[in-house]
Amino acid sequence: MTAKLYCFGESGNAYKAALTLELSGMGWEPVFVDFFKGEARSDAFKAINPMGEVPVLVDGDVTLTQSGVIQQYVVDQTGKLGGAPADKYEVLRWVLWDNHKMSSQAGVTRFLMNFLPEEKRPQEAIKFLQGRLAAAYAVLNAHLDGREWIAGDSMTVADISNAGYLFYEEPFGFNRADWPHIDAWLTRISKTPGWKHPYDLMQRALPA
């Protein structure tokens, strides 16, 4: 049975799971969640994930949420994208860092700046988040100076996790030109055979 990923195109967290599935070679298909019409907060969806969030992976009788958990499941199932055993803690470190400092803030900032009506955008909070994000970009950019991949010698789920929001074109204060090592690394990821942009992997919930 093909694994089903509940997702929508605008979600960078869903993209982390979708791209991991796609590049691992594991069979999967997207199930569209109409997020901006409230489907993720519906009773039907909350029965699948009480956290009210995408992504959710359903593979037979296994149901998993949180992009990092789905990534680990795909690594366990396929043996791909987990890195060398010696790099286990380093991969986990950067997946956690992404969840703590990068995607958590990039995701909400992009949401506030693009998907809320203009008059509802909390400008001081946006400015605050952008300041914290600049510190996160600086940490990642410095780490990628002299490295091809975040952990070890190959692309891993740590790369996919940290890149989750950085391929989107909607403005949220991230400009690739400001961060040359991040820029080169994103190019490297996007040249990996099988790579796809989030909007080519998953249906968008809003018009382009």
Next chain:
Amino acid sequence: MTAKLYCFGESGNAYKAALTLELSGMGWEPVFVDFFKGEARSDAFKAINPMGEVPVLVDGDVTLTQSGVIQQYVVDQTGKLGGAPADKYEVLRWVLWDNHKMSSQAGVTRFLMNFLPEEKRPQEAIKFLQGRLAAAYAVLNAHLDGREWIAGDSMTVADISNAGYLFYEEPFGFNRADWPHIDAWLTRISKTPGWKHPYDLMQRALPA
């Protein structure tokens, strides 16, 4: 050789690592980092952790950062607090969720409301973060309804991770009385043999 944890009392992230070490029975000792005097951003400390953050665990020739990584290392070393093998993804799910939705926001909100000079506190950002935190408390409170522990039948690193900031008395918008299932679970954790409050495990960087 005894493992050394670079930490200070006010850091809930350091507390997650310290309490995991303490309850696992693994030998450890705290190394105080004078955070509010800028020591975590010093060159000497950044040579240990370029992320400029505590906690850092040094165990022989192993150096690890990110509380969730240190927790996983302690589980691997001691066989304690990892939960049953069948609950592996559920434990990881809640550690990631904590990093994404709970501690990341509780930590910064508590910092802004207590450790910044009053005139520098960004009130709109604090209000915004408190709104998001209320949604996180609601998710955790609902999950703990009818459960003793977050994942499986015993206390795991997922409980310690999510509780990391919730034992502190400084105000940040979290009131135990508002969330009865969280309140009962925190009491359960604090009654575990060997449990200690963060300020009894690690030296404070600021006067009480």
